[in-house]
Amino acid sequence: MEEALIIAGRRFRSRLLMGTGKFSSAEVMKRAIESSGAEIVTVALRRVELENPGDSILNAIDRTKYLLLPNTSGARDAEEAVRLARLARAAGCEPWIKLEVTPDPRYLLPDPVETLKAAEILVKDGFVVLPYIQADPILAKRLEDAGTATVMPLGSPIGSNRGIKTRDAIEIIIEGATVPVVVDAGLGAPSHAAEALEMGADAALVNTAIAVARDPVAMAAAFKKGVEAGREAFLAGLGGSRREAEASSPLTGFLR
């Protein structure tokens, strides 16, 4: 079996996606991306000037090596997100969009109603949509039904580095998903990323924990290993703990 992450028919060897915010320079960002092994790199459209050939962030990302995944960070409703996505496509980006609708500027929590609305419009419009969502299993199914390419539930609020606080809900999402599940936001340490992959998430997206580390390049390498270890553990079949005790002599053994 080929061990690849497949999103919208496209294959990726790496299961780590990287964000580009908060870095101390475009150069550090570039080296961190390299060291992370990531093949998908997300960029906030609000931060870049797509038509400016001198844009420092865009210039640091070699689009022959990485899929540049524009995101709609800052959008407060569906209308703004759709407008941003269309601008990006018109400026020559591939029609992939990380959909973020975060009306609250403090915790940057996603608005489920507007996210679904925007996803429906963008999918119809031909976009490959990767929506950032609260860890809400029903919303995840509704987005899948709408035709999104992934679902991206948060582990904890963006930039909080608090790890996976939404574990139970993410487990339900993974169990029911027919599209890749990417745990996005809140992963503060490589062990958190490993945990996400161990649980069966298909990939993890990391930004703050790498960008604000003392050595972002080394931290990116550590996350790469975390993601790989988590994936390998998942494939190897973790013993895991169960909610109920499993009797060592089965209670129903007499039936056989």
Place this chain on the structure above:
Amino acid sequence: MSFYDEIKRTGWAEIEKEINGRSDADVQAALGAVRPGGVDLNHFMSLLSPAADRYLEETAGHAHRITRQRFGNTISLFAPLYVSNFCNNSCAYCGFNSKNPVRRLALTPKQARAEGEFIHRMGFRHVLLVSGEARQVATLDYFIEITGMLRPLFSSIAVEIYPMGVEEYRALIAGGVDGLTVFQETYSERAYERFHLGGKKRDFQWRIETPDRGGEAGFRRIGLGALLGLENWRVEGFYMGLHAKHLMRKYWKSQVSISFPRLRPAAGSFEVPHEVSDKDFVQLLVALRLFLPDTGFTLSTREPAELRDHLIPLGITSMSAGSKTDPGGYTHPQPEGAEAQFEISDDRDPETVADVIRQKGYEPVWKDWDEALS
């Protein structure tokens, strides 16, 4: 409930007494209680107290870490564009005071566009339109027309102009303005009356409710600030923190930021009644950061270059650079600068400031907004 109703429930003197009474033990308790989400109001008061000045280094360390976690290694840059210095107000400390015999000028929209092009060439994509209070010259339509001229050049346009009503703000937003900045000057109603001697600005309640009206109208960014030096900075800091929290709760979709304009001694004939030292300034900054981890902090070119550079890692998230504070000052520099609103202390060009930001290990950010978002 507006913020005016909220502050009416506390007395200035009572807050001052409470803050001044905090002990070393209170400060230690506050520092022990610092979480990624900051500290509560009670601990915040301890951090503003005279007792806390012995714990400045430790508080600064927390402020540095919290800011970096929330905002990353970046500093946003913007430039002010002064469109008019006509003013009907008499504020004792201000260069635009209607009683001052300065040359008055209101840029035509075309002149404003020329200034905007100059600012754009310097690299800025965020601009702040500034004006005195003179409705007979600078009307609502005037600001809307200028915004229309500047819109193609900038990804964010904010205003720091006289307070308006909700409907007027809605019209500005529809015209392409996304941010509102209004300084309260002082949160002490008594002191406010003493320094604001004429004009519409005398109305304390109208002023202090302005950010509420801006929030109601739907501005994406709301900026606050007290003019440091008019009253006890510890109490001003307390009310700034309270004001920011009030706005964040009530207008939860708006990003709140705080500016720190400080009156400098020997700037003109105005004698600063409550001078704020550099050390006080730092204490205010870091205490507020611990109370407001998510709030942007803005620093203008009023402060000298060296101090600005030192403040970068202490909680500042946004700075102006290369500023001119007289209308037309970018394209037609005045030899004297006599019509400027305040004396510029840091007169380095934006690229030099950006270089310093880089040397400090931060990325200067010129664009962090998009026209599609407003």
